[in-house]
Amino acid sequence: MSKIAILVVSFGTTYVETRRTTIEAIETAIQQAFPEATVFRAFTSKIVVRRIQENEHQHVDSPVEALKHIQEQGFDELWVQSLHLTAGIEYEQAMAAVNQVRQSFRRVVIGPPLLHTQQDFLTVVTYLKQWYPVTQADEGVLWMGHGTVHQAFASYACLDHMLWGSHHYLGAVESYPEFPLESQRLQRDGIHHVILQPFMLVAGNHAHQDMASEQPGSWQSRLEATGIKVTPVLRGLGSYQQIQQLFVQHLRQAAKGGDKNE
Template sequence: MTKNNLPDNNFDICGNGKKGILMVHFGTVKSEVRKNTLGFLNKNIAEKFQDFHIREAYTSRMIIKRIYTKYEVRKSTPKEALRMMAQEGFTHVIVQASHVINGLEGEYLKDEIRYFKDEFQDIRVGDPLLTLPEDYIQIADIFKEEFESIGGAVVLAGHGTRHHSNSAYGMLQTVFNIKDMEEFYIGTVEGYPALEHLIPQLKKNKVKKVTLVPFMIVAGNHATEDINGEWREILEKEGFSVEVVMRGMGEMPEIHEIFAGHIKRAMDSKEEKLKDKKNKILKSI
């Protein structure tokens, strides 16, 4: 067993191989928030996988530009980071994004990674936060432990998307319901359900107090402007007492454990292409 009870992996290294984990984030401009969320996550992953070199990349080009303009610090895109890792002699790479759902950002990231499939002996991709059923159950347990005792309703505010992956939020609500977490609700800023869909449910359930919690890795502009701003104002006008927890999930070590588990899973199970799998079935007949 390795440190923190993470089992040995079968991410095979032969000869002078060099292993790396590329942590990929959407990003945030605020330096203190970066340190307390993305930096904290990177640090914990480095501690859990000490035989791997840790690298970082941002997917948001706008954030990369704003960070450079404000701090003269140039963050790498995933392509740039992988190109640099290839030049540095990395042979085995895990790409782990801190995305919450399997959405457009994840699809674009996989497209970028395909450019480098021949640059490394082995390159694999870890899953976003909400992927397998056990991820949803673990998330529900984390939030129940953290917020169950505060009283009133806990409304988690996700980013949301028009992509079909938005259904992940509905699945998480289903898990809340199955686990009798009636005081937990999830809404989205740019998807479904929106706040307007939650308010009738809150009133129907005679909720008086609402605690808003960003269901985002980083409590950045959306948390400040949409959750602590617009959502708070709307709920207060509707007669609710409102508190806001300005903390992203990237500040929660329990969330880091889920990402670490996804990295471990990527090491232990090499993805088999569906086309090859289908072809193998018919070879025997």
Template sequence: MKTSIKKVVIASMAALSMLGMGMSVNAYELNPEVKDVTPALREASTVGVWTHENPAMKNAPNKDAILVMTFGTTFTDTRHKTIDAVEKAIQAANPNVPVYEAYTSHIIIDRVKAKEGIIKLTPEEAFAKLKAEGYTRVAVVSLDVIPGMEYTYDSVVTKMQVNNFKKISLATPLMYFQGTEGEPDQVVDFLQNLKSQFPKCGPQDAIMIMAHGTPHPGNAYYSVIQARINQLAKTDPIFSHVYVYSVEGRPNINDVIPQLKEKGYKHVTLMPIMMVAGDHANNDMAGSDPDSHKSQLEAQGFTVSTYIHGLGENANIRNLYVERANEALADLQK
């Protein structure tokens, strides 16, 4: 198998008939000697926007919708400023295609209903609603930041719907491609857009950007983010002050503190790189408990400022999510 990645359509009708599907995706270009593209090989070589066509519904009329999947939040204010704002931006960019929403966290769905009387749909419920309303083609947009455990869930729950729609596409998360073989470096794109919310830094000021962290191998993206930060610092001084860490993965705060001390920083600004500024941002990062990141840093002699805003509040980041939605919709409408 070649390792170059580019926009290709791998044609193998025999393999397609085994799955009852057709795809138009970014994929590894298979070696020409591969004559029988098995369903397993096709799925394994699929990268980028995933698209599925259901031949059993080929004669059904096209009626398109966008479904935004998000973990959700119980924090009402940040929901309006982030999740709702991103969905509105996607809708504004595609005024003729309605935007629907699904929460992947059942716990959050229950809490929002109990607290606010608002009913949020699960992905399964949202797909059922779309089918009942006659939609035949659905572009699914994930508000995940990296392709970790949550994005895997989005992918699986989407693929379970393949027999219910004429065509389904699944967008990539905020960061996916890393500049391999001519593909965009979306990690650098993210950082350049995130920079708009960085404070000015003097020699003793550092910025710690807080990710979620995951046991999924996708956690390795955080190491890539730090590597790109270090690379960008060679030409843009602001990045020489920036360190990534996570709540539930590596690197964590204890990995970063020795680096801050080595560089002689005295003041640290903490900011989340999560869609919403929810429990992790308000409590784990900025809370008053002794084990919060703010308290831990203060105990080590640093003065600490907190920037409690989710990524969805940043217009530049919202535009990146609009791009992801547009990519999925473009593949859906081919």
């Protein structure tokens, strides 16, 4: 009988509560879906890992460390579920670590990030609209994505385009679509009240500082400077059961195939 290890890999966060309601909640959902397996955690951010060690005196494995522990415990099947939203830099780094040990396992299963297929995009767009249905002509919802210099930045632009005409908008902190573009669209569309929420797995530093803070450069402050009323929502995507189950579905679908090294 196979001994299955499931490695759940995410960027991580230093914010304890959002870690519990997002990353931990998804890990629990995965464990419940695959009770025969043992779930392991890894964070790809070295800064997050270091700060958790310093502030909480807890160690979180990097993907390399977690894979070493899985090997040492004699698991013959390795399942990996990425909690990254796109197949960007952090995802590729995690996959590189997996590829280094692939031959050590009889079977390897890789669950893709949240936005992998066209259906994933369509499903996520549907959820965004369902969570905050816009009922007034001057109301809108602005989602703050992280963004990336990797080619995966196009995922954010794609979602923003798919939300076109719904009074839902999606910009990115570190790439296109940039905040000024989304701000101009809000003003052009006559939006006077906007719900502002992170399009990120967790509501971490970007959500608390770059999105919803009194700092002059935050998205909230910049929107309010244009006369738009802002209602910030500090909730990560990973806290929604629909998103949790999408990750479970990705892993379940991947498990139907998987690479066999026999």
